[in-house]
Amino acid sequence: MSEQPSRHDDAPAQQDPPDHEAEEKKPSPLKNPKVRWALIIGVNVVLAVLVIWLFYHLLIGRYLQDTNNAYLQADAVAVAPRINGYVTEVLVQDNQQVKAGEPLLRIDPRTYRATLDQAEAVIAVRQADIAAATAGVQGQQASLIQARTQSVAAAATLRFAKAEVARFAPLAASGADTHEHVESLRHDLQRAQAQYDAAQAQITGAQSQIQASQAQLEQAQAGLKQAQADAAQAAVAFEDTELRARIDGRIGNKTVQVGQFVAAGTRTMTVVPVASLYIAANFKETQVGLMRPGQPATIKVDALPGVDLHGTVESISPGTGSQFALLPPQNATGNFTKVVQRVPVRIKVDAGTEARQVLVPGMSVDVTVDTRGNKGARERTRDEAEAGKDR
Incomplete structure (x- = not known):
């Protein structure tokens, strides 16, 4: 019984030496010509790739x-109204392609239409004021011409009266003419002088009236310009009730709906x-x-x-x-990375x-x-x- 294990233990020991000898006799893979050629080719390929990569990097790669x-x-352009109002129509959909000038939405225009009509009516009133002021200036110019004509006639009468007094006064002093006749001539002279002074006063008054009428005309013209400016502003506001695309693009981020109240500057959509x-x-x-x-x-x-x-x-x-x-970062501190x-x-x-x-x-x-x-x-x-x- 005690010898059997020893025999079993000795059996493998007797078979080991043949296995070690077989391993020692097995040839190395490097001695195989195919393996050596494969290694040589592989190394050459790697070297070629490295050389090509190096040339590529030096000539091209480092500049990319x-x-x-x-x-x-x-x-992108945000579409926002410049006026307040309720949206009556939305003419585009999300992601729709639009062209520059194409209408996008409309705001209730009734209030702005009424404001424009009122401004145009004010223009008509101012134009009537200008016509009236122009007629007034023309009338005062005619009065000035009449006053100047009367002044010329009064000046002629005054000259004649002076000449008559100068001629008959010596005769009356010498007794060749009566004193009553000379007094009558002097009275005519005073009346001619008064008429001449009145004509000059009429000229001055007419000139003042012309200046006043001219001022009224200028005031009416200034009123017309203001009315036209108000009408132009009202027209712009009326045109702004329809928002149009400023550029070609695609609609995005549309947030507006029909019936919505939009304030000036509210983003309604974006044209991309x-x-x-x-x-x-x-x-x-x-x-x-x-x-x-x-x-x-x-x-x-x-x-x-x-x-x-x-x-x-x-x-x-x-x-x-x-x-x-x-x-922006401020790096003027002790901690800097x-x-x-x-x-x-x-x-x-x-x-x-x-x-x-x-x-x-x-x-x-x-x-x-x-x-x-x-x-x-x-x-x-x-x-x-x-x-x-x-x-």
Whole structure:
């Protein structure tokens, strides 16, 4: 009984040496020519890929600046009335395409129509006042002409009376004529003088009346201008009862309904110019060193997978995004951590009709800008800095 386990234990020990010998005699995979050639080819392919990537990076890749912090935007126009009133008609629906000048909604025009009619009636009154004042001026001018004619006649009579007195006074003194006749001539002279003075007074009065009538005419003309201005303002208010689209676009965010009271300045809807989309791309400040307006851009939109759109850099913001924030950062404190800033870049989108049916403001995009056209900017900047240092 005690020997059996020892025999069972010795049996495997006697079989082990053949297995180790088999493993030692197994050839290495590296000695296989196929394996060696596969390794050589694989290493060469990896090296070739690395060399190609290095050349691509040095010649092209390092000049391609990309970011996914970019969004489609459009300069939408809010439609808001300039007057108060109740909405009587809404002529468009949500997401409807509209053209510039197309009517969008109407406000009850009756009050503004009545105000316009009243203003036009005031114009008619002022025009009648002008006609009356003009007639008054013309009448006073005729009176002035009559007064001047009478003054001429009175002056002639006065001259004749003076001549008669001067001729007959010496005769009466010498006894050749009677004193009664001379007194009668002197009386005629005084009457002629009085008539002449009255004619002169009439001329002065007529001139004053003309000035007064002219002032009334000018006042009536000023009243007409004010009435015309009021009528023009009333006409504008009446025209504002119909709101029209200012630009081509698509209706969005419509919140107005028939029967609703809208106050001046209340947003009723928005016209989005989907045909004039652009991209607001926020590049890191380390990426904009070679970026300039006019450089080409490649655009990838999440809504159009596998489609590369094209665009052009239009402008670069004059400040980082943080500078235009509601509360710009103040770093003049003891606690400061440098953070890479983002610079907004506006990129024009060159898309066809089919793509524009899908593109809407707010979509996320990936943008890559090719800055190779300005690859010598760093050298020029360095040369300018060196030249400034030498001065």
